[in-house]
Amino acid sequence: MLNRIELIGSLIERLAPRYTPAGVPVTECRIRHESEQMEAGSMRRVECEIPAVGLGDPAKWLQAASVGSAVKVTGFLAAKSRNSKQLVLHIEQLEFLEGNSNGTIPEKG
Numbered sequence: 325m326l327n328r329i330e331l332i333g334s335l336i337e338r339l340a341p342r343y344t345p346a347g348v349p350v351t352e353c354r355i356r357h358e359s360e361q362m363e364a365g366s367m368r369r370v371e372c373e374i375p376a377v378g379l380g381d382p383a384k385w386l387q388a389a390s391v392g393s394a395v396k397v398t399g400f401l402a403a404k405s406r407n408s409k410q411l412v413l414h415i416e417q418l419e420f421l422e423g424n425s426n427g428t429i430p431e432k433g
Contacts, residue, residue, distance in 0.1 A: 327400040329413055331374065332421065333357035335393045338386055351383035352376070355397065355413070376413040385418045394421040
């Protein structure tokens with residue numbers, strides 16, 4: 325089944341890093357998205373804040389990013405936890421859009 329999200333927005337919140345019991349870095353954040361989308365033949369203004377999380381390399385890159393940075397993220401949606409059905413974007417690929425060529429995480433092939 326397809327579960328793929330690509331989103332451009334601003335990093336508006338970034339929590340302190342934490343680690344899984346296996347030592348994998350985890351960074352939780354929020355991304356604000358604003359755009360205009362065509363819906364039912366009319367333009368619609370879209371504004372939303374998306375909770376997101378990066379594990380491993382994406383967590384490290386999120387920690388290096390400044391709040392307010394423009395980013396393009398690619399990943400998948402999953403429930404926040406077993407007990408919560410709230411959706412969270414799991415970041416697999418992260419690109420900084422403000423001229424930082426080192427801010428690209430290549431997609432795993």
